[in-house]
Amino acid sequence: MKSIAVSSVVIALLVLGGCSSKEVVLDTETTEAITSSTVQEVKAVETETVTAEESIVNSNTNSLSHMSMSDIESELSTVYFDFDKFSISSKAESKITKAAELGKTGASAYNLKLEGNCDEWGSDEYNFALGLKRASSVKKALVAEGIDASRISMVSYGESNPVCEDKTQDCYSKNRRVDFKLLP
Amino acid sequence: MKILFSLMLLFGLTLAGDATIEVIKKVDALPSIGIEDASISYNDTFKLQFFKTLVADLNVISLFNVDRFHRTTHYNATDVVVENKDMNYVLRYKMFEDDSGALNIDMKIIQNDTAMFSKSYKVNRKNIYMFVSHAIAYDVNEFMGEPSVLWMKRKVIFSRIVGPKKSEIVISDYSLSYQHVILKAGFNIFPKWANKAQNAFYYTSLDGAQPTLKHVNIKTLKVSSVISSDGMMICSDVSRDGKTLLLTMAKKGQPDIYTYNVASKKYKRETTYGGIDVNAQFMDKNRIVFISSRLGYPNVFSKRLDTKEIEQMVYYGRSNSACSSNGEYIVYKARETSNAFEYNTFNLHLISLKTDFIRRLTVSGVNEFPRFSGDGDAILFIKNYKNQSSIGIIRLNYNKNYLFPLKYGKVQSMDW
Secondary structure (H helix, E strand, O other): OHHHHHHHHHHHHHHHOOOOOOHHHHHHHHHHHHHHOOHHHHHHHHHHHHHHHHHHHHHHOHHHHOOOHHHHHHHOOOEEOOOOOOOOOHHHHHHHHHHHHHHHOOOOOOEEEEEEOOOOOOOOHHHHHHHHHHHHHHHHHHHHOOOOHHHEEEEEOOOOOOOOOOOOHHHHHHHOEEEEEEEO | OHHHHHHHHHHHHHHHHOHHHHHHHHHHHOOEEEEEEOOOOOOHHHHHHHHHHHHHHHHHOOOOEEOOOOEEOOOOOOOOOHHHOOOOEEEEEEEEEOOOOOEEEEEEEEEOOEEEEEEEEEEOOHHHHHHHHHHHHHHHHHHOOOOOOHHHHOOEEEEEEEEOOEEEEEEEOOOOOOEEEEEOOOOEEEEEEOOOOOOEEEEEEOOOOOOEEEEEEOOOOEEEEEEEOOEOEEEEEEOOOOOEEEEEEOOOOOOEEEEEEOOOOOEEEOOOOOOOEEEEEEEEOOEEEEEEOOOOOOEEEEEEOOOOOEEEOOOOOOEEEEEEEEOOEEEEEEEOOOOOOOOOOEEEEEEEOOOOOEEEOOOOOEEEEEEEOOOOOEEEEEEEEOOEEEEEEEEHHHOEEEEEEOOOOEEEEEEO
């Protein structure tokens, strides 16, 4: 793999040496330079250079047109719930609609994991089930918005995954939530 | 002032038949026991530590008024120390370290200047001294001819959260004073003993793609996967013979109770309600109790495994979200206040299938994880009150609760 990488870099340097950094220009010059030498050799080189180029493109230019997984994840905002409830509030509906839109566009290549969480009031199985029912409510809403159910998995963490550990009401309400996570 | 005094006297007399006053009388009527330390090894700190543990254990067996003064003497002294002259019983013990570094303890019970019972104990390391203390209390209870307190010798397994999505599984003695971390890395919760011998346990791993039930053999430390489910997977109970598990799984995002046959690896869905069904416990081979939200709030229900018949068990409490059962008795956790903006009180209550009587077992704080001992003699639970967590032991037949403060972290789940 290393030798492939090295040789592709060397070839790329030889073939492309001195050209401008604009992609389109790069591509055409590559083909031109390659076709000018023997056909068989060129084909073999092309398959190698494509893999090397692909990795470069991903890290440099593609991020402008496509968001990375973590970027999309940060766009998906957490849904919060009332004390002892797993029904979705009207406030949360817009968040789910936005998440569904992202799920159909930018995040269409990924699967979605819904993580249900609870406040510390109750550290038993019922609390875990409550976390799961919260995740399940969000799943149903997403499916209603047109997301394929097979793309969505769920897990409940009960009260074991708090984002805030103070003994305040504000803090408890931050923990009663469903987080969105993307899975490749 | 005289009027007030006579009123109080009158009030006191009218209450004389009250059950609580009766209990106080009973406490006074218990025989007294003094403890004498005749240790020849170890420093004062360790000596006092052992003494405190022994006092606690002797209190828990609920047979004595235990004297709390640490008296020292010689093991073979013919007389008890002068302060213990009037005690009904004196327990004298001697701790000594042998050449291999093991902790040896000789113990005898003295009544009327005569040794009535004696026994020797030995453990390889002194840091597990609490097991000797529990064994002494167990033997004293046997000597007194009382119903067995075998549960004192049993181990407790519990999980504690050490950070977001990080937990430890710990094995300890019943008072949680000895703690051995058996599973450290990862996010592993809901441990449950796999058999009566306590040489294996189940737990839920949340590290993989799906919540997975795993089985650990403690001797070989072999970990094997049992079954997975999307959303949720908890082993709520293990049958007495260890052959059937009661699981809460959420195959389609819907938490329901399943029975799982360990040998055939086949499972069967036992509840089909569209809300929450969790926390199933065997009452006997064919009957379970569980927590369900089918009334709009969590409450205790029972079901026969061979029929579809479901029965509501509890008619008191606004939110009864956890339970444990032993034969005809059910202990459940009830939320006594329902306030999203304040500290809520959760108490434990006991019901019997044979009577309509409800007994409140705790009075303050958040009381959770009730677990019956195998013989139904005691209930273990966790109490959180005023920023202090304790492990509690309820002796049902003696109407007494004992609390041992916990030093570390928040308990996530516990099995006895």
